[in-house]
Amino acid sequence: MNKIKRLVIVGGTHGNELTGIYLVKKFERSPQLIQRSSFETCTLLANPKAYEIGKRFVDTDLNRCFQRQDLHNLNLSSYEAQRAKVIYQTYGTKGTLEANLMIDLHSSTSNMGLTIILARQLPYNLQLAAYLTSVNPNVKILYSEPQTLENPYLDSICEFGCSIEVGAVAQGTLNATLFQQTEELIYAILDYVEAYNKETPLRVQDTLMVYQSIRTIDYPRNATGEIQAMIHPRLQFQDYQALHPGEPIFLTFDGEEIVYEGDKVVYPVFINEAAYYEKGIAMFMTLPIEIATI
Known part of the structure; x- marks a missing residue:
């Protein structure tokens, strides 16, 4: 596999999930925290209007707007549909700042603890997830295949990616413990990518226990x-x-x-x-x- 050249940390895909939003704001104030020598790290506040009004979304769920057929559909004019196109044209395949790895930060009112959500069982994603479970044994891995023919999630626009889901935390609020634990996971991801790029990959187990979603x-x-x-x-x-x-x-x-x-x-x-x-x-x-x- 080629080296990771650009990684994007995303917060605010949902405007009332504040953990990711305030981590992105922190990293924008102190970019040295997330920079590593072998790749570029970018930050993205995905749905700024939803954040401004304190709601999950303005018109529709942004995290369901990234199917390729929708990204190329000129008739889709909702705020989130337009925002998805801008994000894809920037960080997606052949975008102006094409990214290789995307980390999408979410929070949940459910007691999800620290959960890494994978929608694709790619070796790099799996090895990264395995490393995170070794760093923090409390991390759970949820494998959830999209219910649509194409992956509609934001992290699908890059070759590699995952979502970090933390909870329980009420919508529109912050939990200091979960904030700090999420921040530590991000640093662990950055360190893993740095080691991989420098061809000194961090050791991971040969197998990984995941919770596979079977139905809702x-x-x-x-x-x-x-x-x-x-x-x-x-x-x-x-x-x-x-x-x-x-x-x-x-x-x-x-x-x-x-x-x-x-x-x-x-x-x-x-x-x-x-x-x-x-x-x-x-x-x-x-x-x-x-x-x-x-």
């Missing part, structure tokens, strides 16, 4: 789409914990338990994520698997 579950709803139950108290904030068949997952407003009816143990994540109510997602069901990093 929506809240129980009535015929008009109105929610009829809440996340069960026993499941709230239990991301990455085993859920067995027959255990409760929802509680109706009348106090009736609704149980998980699957036939095998799963590990839910993004449980009760506030931003996913509109997407019809109460949680992601995952299975832990070991994959080779080579």
